Amino acid sequence: MPVTVTRTSWDALRSLPTTARPVVDPADVEVPEGYELEPVLVGLSFPCGMGFAPDGSLFLLEGGSTWPTRPYMRARILRLDTATGAMDEIASEVLGGPRGVTWRDGTLYVTVKGGRHAHVDRIDPSTGERTTIVDGLPSGGWHEPSDPVFGPDGLLYFGNGSVSQNGVCLPAGFTVDLAKHPTACDVPGQDVTLTGNNVWSRNPTAPFPYLAETGPFKPFGRRAEKGEVIRGHLKCSSGLWRCHPDGSGLELLAWGLRNPYGLAFSEQGELYASDNDLEEKGERAIADDPDRVWHIRNARTPHGSVSTPDWYGFPDMCADGLPVDHESHRPAKGKAAERLIADPPPWAGPATYLEKPHTCFCHMEFCRSDAFGHRRALFVASFGTYAPLNTPDPNALTRGFCITKVDVDSGSGEAFLRNRRPGPASAHPGSGGIERPVDCKFHPDGRSLYLLDFGVTAVAPTHVVAYARTGVLWRLTRI
């Protein structure tokens, strides 16, 4: 389908027709000295990821869905010529939409959340022809497939988040998930024995609010038994894999990654994954689990040599190395969690970097350019909190909504770019700053960092909604 793009004036960005985001103004953003921020493209619908080709073409993914998964907007893959502003549609994806993209030898590789199953597609950008190279990854629930990235070994690496929000499929997932995919559930990456701890919750799918009992790695409403063994699968949830560019040789490197949305190789060839914290709400609530960046050490091993994947803790361990039922993770909102796995594998932590809970780390990339500065630093898009929905902690209300710069060697980090006033721009009527950074990628010229801003997501104590046509592509350039 055709794409209508028009050049406009800077003044026009002060009176946009989308009243959810009527103003886009870089003056409201605090930018590091020596850098300049400008909006490039305004009006994206639920953009979830992007990737550059070496010629400066930027491939943008419009999500096709949000949280909850409506309204459905077309899940498009758009190509923007960053030199001329020309734009066209390369392809569209299925329900659930694309989440991550990378370019390699003239071909696009796209991870897709899908409906019931997540998958990885290979797309010819000249024809739009699509080939699914990996399919059948458990999905239909809460979390996302990751960035696809190529390693120094020429293999394709990608992840897929958990189906459940906090380890058990519960109505906390806005019910929409249960309505659309009533049999979806997590799948472990290796055999696990269950404790028999189940979770009682209301059953919104029943005519009356009967209670239901649900166990881990089970569809909603099915209980687990003590000592029950759940078989691990190559195609698990919360996993991270590598394969050849045609999808062959699929190998599971890790599991227990709750939402490994961002994946990036350092210049030294080390693989890192961003991951989001467990939430403090619902019938299995966990407080103060940090957001984090993991080092995926199995990426260093020869292809085909991983007999047992590393386990990074989901659903029973927090990123600080403490179990979910530890006193420090007792929730102020919701029912405290119990452990689900009786024989947990060895933990693959500690994390490379811990961030405050509910920052919501998303896509990320290492800087490889002296022209931009901060070479070897990891830049992470921090989507921003869903508080007060996912935690009652008032300190969490303004966390995220920034680009975070992480030093993976020292394990330190700081906000690199954020609004002058805390929180998203929409929290301050009249402000035109950033809303929710979901991706950041460096232009091949090495001078600019592009920032993909998902757009307005309004969060209340009881629900969350998102507005299409409010997404913005920004560019941060060293001057």
Add this chain to the structure above:
Amino acid sequence: MTDGPLLLELDEETWADQLDRASAWLGNLLMSQEKFRTYAEDAAGKIEEPHIREYLREIAGRAAEHEEQARGLFLVLGREPTAGRSTAGAVLAKGAELVADVVGRSGGARGNWRDVRQLLLANQDAIGAFAVAEQLGYALGLPELADPCFRLVAEKTKDQLLIQEYMLEMGPMAILLGLDA
């Protein structure tokens, strides 16, 4: 790119076309709500049981308020409510009453329970229309459209639960004994 930012499908022509399409849906929404309101007023007048009658009158009153709020949604889009819809809503309500009569008789039921059952269906249709308008508000980046629809769907859903409960309570009496409520 130094010539200014790009707008994706937010140019005046594309935007006006989108608002026209959304406005057309609001016309359907208004008609559905008018039908429900008319039906609720008629049904309340036929019920003899005092508690149910009072509840239905309250629902009819809220339906009238919701109808007025539905007319206001057009203004969010810079459009006027389509003329003649009130007549269409009333005609549809009368048509539904006839359907209720036929369905009720063929199912062996008699009396005013048939109207409560049809009222349930009419409200379901109107709830769906508001819920779609809410989604249009999100799709267009317009909280002025989405927010009131969100509230209206919530209020109408509460009314729907109440109508459903009385429809279920009254059903066996109407079908097995042929008694009015």
